[in-house]
Amino acid sequence: NAGVTQTPKFQVLKTGQSMTLQCAQDMNHNSMYWYRQDPGMGLRLIYYSASEGTTDKGEVPNGYNVSRLNKREFSLRLESAAPSQTSVYFCASMRDSGNTIYFGEGSWLTVV
């Protein structure tokens, strides 16, 4: 049972480069999320998708775009990476009953 799978696990980017973080879940959940986690800041929501075809901004959306390609996949794109985007990124999906959220293993991104 794969759960939530995100790639890549590690990435180093130069300032100004672009990249896409991929996420897929096999639990048939409607809701999917992208978070970033920084020391002392906890989890901060970047974007979420309540269902296929819909996306909404979270707490820290600036510098990011998302695509809910289908029910399984939710990608996060950095169009022009900045050092402030150095962080650990987590994709997650929520059970439709709303009481459990499942996380991927994380993507460690460094922007130099």
Added chain:
Amino acid sequence: QKEVEQDPGPLSVPEGAIVSLNCTYSNSAFQYFMWYRQYSRKGPELLMYTYSSGNKEDGRFTAQVDKSSKYISLFIRDSQPSDSATYLCAMINMDSNYQLIWGAGTKLIIKP
């Protein structure tokens, strides 16, 4: 003021001790209360969730919710070195499109 307050620690206790982890919140509309455990370089994983005030027990773990005081706790009995991790509390506002609010996490260290 943050909607959810959680002491970041670190909290260091000897093996076998009873551990108490706590979160306070300000929004009385929060309905589901969850505790997640996050090991180093891993994604958070659900430990326990509760809906109502009172206690819920699962093995060595007890989750306690006091809605009147807007206070939740996680107790760990007979703590083990393998319990060393960061513990995050989370709450869902069911009246606000399942908005999920996170505490910053408490780092727990169990000394052998």
